Amino acid sequence: MxxxxxxxxxxxxxxxxxxxxxxxxxxxxxxxxxxxxxxxxxxxxxxxxxxxxxxxxxxxxxxxxxxxxxxxxxxxxxxxxxxxxxxxxxxxxxxxxxxxxxxxxxxxxxxxxxxxxxxxxxxxxxxxxxxxxxxxxxxxxxxxxxxxxxxxxxxxxxxxxxxxxxxxxxxxxxxxxxxxxxxxxxxxxxxxxxxxxxxxxxxxxxxxxxxxxDAKIRERHTQALKNQTINEVTNQPFTCAKCHKPVSAKVRSYCLSKQKFKGEIYCFDHQKAIK
Ligand SMILES: [Zn+2]
Structure with missing residues (x-):
């Protein structure tokens, strides 16, 4: 093809x-x-x-x-x-x-x-x-x-x-x-x-x-992975690197996608402090 x-x-x-x-x-x-x-x-x-x-x-x-x-x-x-x-x-x-x-x-x-x-x-x-x-x-x-x-x-x-x-x-x-x-x-x-x-x-x-x-099953699977809030390696919730408050899957995804955070996860408040 x-x-x-x-x-x-x-x-x-x-x-x-x-x-x-x-x-x-x-x-x-x-x-x-x-x-x-x-x-x-x-x-x-x-x-x-x-x-x-x-x-x-x-x-x-x-x-x-x-x-x-x-x-x-x-x-x-x-x-x-x-x-x-x-x-x-x-x-x-x-x-x-x-x-x-x-x-x-x-x-x-x-x-x-x-x-x-x-x-x-x-x-x-x-x-x-x-x-x-x-x-x-x-x-x-x-x-x-x-x-x-x-x-x-x-x-x-x-x-x-x-x-x-x-x-x-x-x-x-x-x-x-x-x-x-x-x-x-x-x-x-x-x-x-x-x-x-x-x-x-x-x-x-x-x-x-x-x-x-089946698109529905695939979508469900995709969503389930997206919504993971537990780090499967450490078995701990994902947390902010500064204040250690747990963060949502969405926040984690966002931080990991931004180069300026250098692979770290920050809560909303602490994201603002990173230049
Ligand atoms: Zn924080």
Whole structure:
């Protein structure tokens, strides 16, 4: 599907399930960090990269599938790549700044201050949810990939950047390069494809069928994430950095979206004090 068709489809049939389901309607927010996702420009660039993958590779974007183990009851999965040599599950992040993290850490830091859940822990949950939809012999072929925009700098250790790793951290602009390199590496390791083209179509159909396209459920899910007032990492309410009064989800989103607050959250009164 072309770039223009995507816009057309989105405009013409906002709630109807897309036939091929490659690009279901995209809600405006991501998973846990509403404000961290600034527009969808990065997402479109990723879609263009994915559209250019070889013909034997299928992909799906913005899946919302039921997941009883998730707090919200759902997993929202940004992209899934179905290749003959493995299934790559991609989580995209739009944070800005220096990302500090590591494999052994459940909590990562943005600019040394703002806590985020280790995105690979989050994506592991997504992969577990997808695994329930594939046959037993296809459960061990998942690769976890997390993509950040170029507005970030990684301080995460080298392991996530090694192509042999099954957990890869990439910048959005190098996403297709990493997908190609990863698949080539897997090809060398396995010689024989792990999935036939029939397997790939079957899995594609199962993932499409599991996707919740219902606009009302999607909207409810989006709202539930937007209204989070508890930091899932610390399990504490979000509070003002100056007076420590709890703030609403709206205030938190607003502060995180403003560069001048440098990743801090302030109550209404203290926002005025920040130049
Ligand atoms: Zn305050």
């Amino acid at each position: 072309s770039f223009l068709n995507f816009f057309k489809k989105k405009k013409d049939e906002p709630s109807k399930k897309s036939e091929k389901n490659t690009h279901p309607p995209k809600p405006n927010i991501s998973t846990e960090m509403v404000a961290a996702r600034k527009g969808e420009i990065g997402e479109y660039k990723i879609d263009i990269q994915l559209d250019q993958l070889p013909k034997d590779i299928l992909y799906l974007s913005d899946l919302l599938i039921e997941n009883k183990k998730a707090k919200s009851g759902y997993s929202q999965i940004d992209h899934v790549i179905l290749s003959p040599y493995g299934i790559i599950v991609i989580e995209t992040k739009n944070y800005k700044g220096t990302i500090y993290g590591g494999k052994e850490r459940n909590t990562w830091l943005v600019n040394g201050k703002f806590k985020m859940m280790n995105p690979f822990v989050q994506n592991y949950g997504h992969i577990q949810a997808l695994k329930t939809l594939v046959d037993l012999n296809h459960k061990e072929i998942f690769i976890s990939m997390v993509s950040f925009t170029k507005r970030c700098t990684f301080k995460v250790g080298v392991d996530y950047r090694k192509i042999t790793s099954d957990e890869l951290l990439v910048y959005d602009i190098e996403l297709s390069e990493f997908i190609h390199r990863k698949i080539s590496t897997l090809k060398l390791q396995h010689k024989e494809p792990l999935l036939s083209s029939d397997d790939i179509s079957i899995i594609y159909k199962r993932f499409s069928n599991a996707n919740i396209a």
